[in-house]
Amino acid sequence: MSESVTFLRAMLRKGSSVLGASPADEAPNPDSVPDWRYREDSADSMLMRAIRYSALGPIFYRVAAFPKVYIGFAVSNGSAGIVPVLGTTIFAVLLNVFAVWWVVRGRGIRAKTSGRLMYVDLAVGVVLTTLVAVAAPTEVQPYAVDVAWTWIVGTVALWTMSFGLPAALVLLIAAFPFRAFLTWIGGLPLDHPLAVSRSVGCMVALVVAIVTTAGILILLGVGTRFALGIGMRRGQRAERLRTQRVLHDSVLQTLEAMGLEAPDDESATAQRLAEMRATARAQAVELRRELAGPDAPSARGLAADLAEVATEMARDGLRTQLVAAETEEDYRLSHARRTAIRDAVREALRNTVKHAGTKQVVLRVEESDGGIAVIARDQGTGFSMLDRPPGFGISQSIMARLAEVGGRGTIDSHPGRGTRVTLWVPH
Template identity: 60%
Template sequence: MPEAGFDAPPRAFVRTLLRRGTPAEPLEPDDDEGDLTAVGDATLARAARYWVVVPLAYRIAAFIKVFIGFTAANGSLGLGPVLAATVFAVAANSAAAVWLLRTGGLRARSTGRALALDLAVGVALNFAVAATAPAAVQPFAVDVSWTWLVGTVAMWAGTSGVPSALWLFAAALPLRSALTLAGGLPLDHQLALTRSVGCMVALAVAIVLAAGILILLGVGTRFALDIGLRRGREAERRRTRRIMHDSVLQTLEALAISAPGDDAQAVARLKELRSIAKAEAGELRRKITEPVESGSTRGFAVELADVATEMTRDGLRTQLVAADFADDDKLSQDRRTAMCEAVREALRNTVKHSGTKQVVLRVEERDGGIAVVARDQGQGFDVRDRPPGFGISQSIKARLAEVGGHGTVDSQPGRGTRVTLWVPS
């Protein structure tokens, strides 16, 4: 359904849905190609697998309703065939609905066969009721079995488009006449004519309702995917900004620091900066080339130790305290990564702003999650007078919030700084 993609105007998209129904096969699009049309069709197809559950549920409820109406109006006359048809329809549709929900919906390769079988069962059921019901109540009895075909028309409208359902509507005219003759009634029988009109109206209503549901399903999927894509792009922008802030910007700031005047010290400083730049380049390459879902077999405490070791090149001595922490892979990879990156940013802030080269890093289980507390005895600052910069607001707080956690910064002038990071386990 290429013309129904996300670049097509809304009216064209709706017309295609009504003409062809939902996409037949949810092929997985190539993420690298960014084909929004394929993404939209695949998403819609997954939702459409369960489309036929709606007509099945309608049949279950409608058969019970029309059966009650039939018995209230006609008593026990013709009760046998109508009761048998109702019991069969409710059982068959209930079993089909359960099967669809358990197996993941109707697949493309079986759609045609399933619709054809459903139509054949509906026609056979109507002829069985029409031929066995007493002539006096035959039109009312056919009203009950006709409920199956109402659901059939709705199925065809959703999976194959409204034109297919209209062809069935046209074929239902001679079928309804044949059912009248099967019951031994003339075509001009007044009651048969009246009930036939009612049956055709029911089919028309089913087509209209199916079209409405189809539009809601398609347009709703389209809007939901559009929102998801926008949020995904925004998340990717935030990730890129964090990478630039946490790696490239840090290196550039280090390079901007004036070298000492002594030649030996200048050479040593240059060597140190080259080492920093090389390490940051390797880290940046790893971040932009690693798979989206990457796992780690190492413990969380070991990863924190790696972060602390990395900061030693900036002269920061970190004491890691994890004696009371049982590292048994309680955190998901996303939360482990977010926590380590937030810890790295907190330690960098210590190096740049605290005036001290020592920090205590404690990891513990707390409040149903994992907490890491970075505490230094540096010069501190007044958190009320200094608004949080990008590092605190984005690299720490926003990053943890994305995985369900939070971060807080407590500091007072002359009394050091405590950064508390927490994520649920």
């Protein structure tokens, strides 16, 4: 049997609590999850919220169904029994509106307490229907019970969602003698045609609630597994690309510099060695920052970041003329976009150092097309894009990095006419 079928069977057997044990890095093991008693500190917080929100369906059903059923009762029976039925409807709607607010805005509760609330919900439904069955006039009692029975339908749906099909089927079986008890305390014979027809209708409503909620459970389980699978694949790909970029933009650059042919002049060799040591120290700092995690957001603007990059490139002998003015829009760039364009500029300038055959570049920052553009222009040897297809540095360290934050990059170069690199990100 496939893993997906096993997971769905576990969802139907144990309810949405199976999702709470879905780890972030592998498929969940549904058979290891006891009903609503998993360790909350080991469950993913987003999955925990999904479990809590799954209760909204039955609660919203009550909020909408109670007024609808009451209107049908009032139209058919006039003022007979209106006091207990109207009171029950108002109480049920208000209580379920509060439940919606609590589920959406609340901080959540422990799993054991959630299970207890399911029993409290069942008790409220039993009390409401019993009070209506006793208080309603005998001639309209089956119709009055239909209104209060709306709560029981929601309860069965909640139990299906929370505990699974077995628990819901237990409630369905118990509902038969309970519905007969309501008929009896209302003063009607159990074989009264009206009582029988309304009782059958109540049982059918419970079956529909169980089948519908089971379908929702299946959709919830399938959707969650697809979302987890897509998220894990995209996360793994993003982490792999990030590692490749770190290695390409730091370690590989240093190794390539070390592999360059040493000059014949002894003083030039000493200068090259000093430059390599400085580069290695800078790369060590950058690697340490990457290992420590993402940069903390700062209040400084993009121009300050680019000035820092220009200082780094000066160690490699590249003189950068930065033409930029801090603007209000510059500070509105998100941290992710500012970091992406900063690192893309760094890679573009490294390409200038390695391939352009010049030690000068002009770096200009300007507003363009509702975003910020950084243009790097050199008067180096240039190259033909047809003869030199984009390597990892252009395709991933520049283009892909910008695309991830909604930006783009273009390169315009011709042999003997220099290179122009335009990097853009939206505000």
